[in-house]
Amino acid sequence: MKLAFSTLGVPGLPLTDVVRLAATNGYHGVELRAHPEEPVHPGVGARERGDAVAAFRAGGVEVVGVAGYARVAEAGEDGPxxxxxxxxxxxAHDLGAPYVRVFPGGGEQGPGKADAHAVRRLTAAAPYAEERGVRVLLETHxxxxxGAAAARVLDAVRRPGVGALWDVMHTWLGGEQPSASYAALGPHLGYVQVKDIAGPDDTVPLALGAGVLPLGECVEVLSRGGWDGWLCWEYEARWYASAAPLSGLLADGRAHLGRLLNEAA
Structure with a gap:
């Protein structure tokens, strides 16, 4: 498995600095948060996109995915x-990234209506994604x-341009065991977001291994299933002012994930 981190942990940081952090701490890739606060988002032009590609190429670091904020299960019209x-x-295509992250965002509609919205919109978006060589991943969120809830949608869509992003915190908060999450998501899995927290009532991000999330079990389940994709550390510093700076945690986080991979092997 290859290791990455999300720029959600270093909000607004110039891409040259993001690439440097990845390369110097042993990460193979980066997930780019696609928000107007960030250097790269859907509103930037060809020059900014080309500069981003050049920066990552120069550092020998891959762009794993574009973490967007589209909510495919929300109420309203499909077109927007x-x-x-x-x-x-x-x-994602312009950056050479294989994946796009989207949220469900079904709100209080109930699973029937939310599922129907998500299936219809992901099915509509799939052909365009496939033409562009990109997979749209529905995050467990x-x-x-x-995984069971996301799989209801993905099992109905069944398109190569649509898949799953497994956020291990949310499946755990939903009361689902890693083996059950993987069983539901495995046929659709694009990549996996890892993180750590103190507990269900305290989701301030912690260093990997310092909290309660079953990261070792998740890595073991993935390894046992023969899955060999990306593990991406999503450190949600943007939302928690009290979180320690990610830059000082990256090396130890890389070492912790390495130990889990060795143990699983």
Missing amino acids: VVDEVHALVDL DSHRT
Whole structure:
């Protein structure tokens, strides 16, 4: 498995510094948060996109994915949501990234309506993603935080341009064991977001291994299943002012993930 981290942990940092952090701490890739606060998002032009590609190429670091904020299960019209997904796909294609992250965002509609919205919109976006060589990944999050909930949608879509992003915190908070999450998501899995927290009532991000999330079990399940994709550390510093700076944690986090991979092997 290859290791990456998300720029959510270093919000607004120039890309040259992001690449340097990845390269000097032994990470193979970076997930780019695609938000207007960041250097690269769907609103930037060809020059900024080309500069980003050049920066990552020079550092020998890959762009794993574009973490967007489209909510495919939310109430409302389909058109704006599909257009937002297409714009994220274009950005990922231009950056050479294989994946786009989207959220469910079903709110209080109930699973039937939320699932129907998500299936319809992901099915509509899939052909464009496939043409561009990109997979749109539905993250285990909010209204569909478990693997079982996300799989209800993905099993209905069944397109190569659509898959799953397993956020191990949300499946754990949803009461799902790693083996059950992988069983549901495995046929669709794009990559995996790892993180650590103190508990269900304290989700301030911690150094990997310092909290309660079953990271070792998740890595073991993935290894036993023969999965060999990306593990991406999503350190949610953007949302927690009290979180320690990610830059000082990256080396130890890389070492911790390395130990888990060795143990699983």
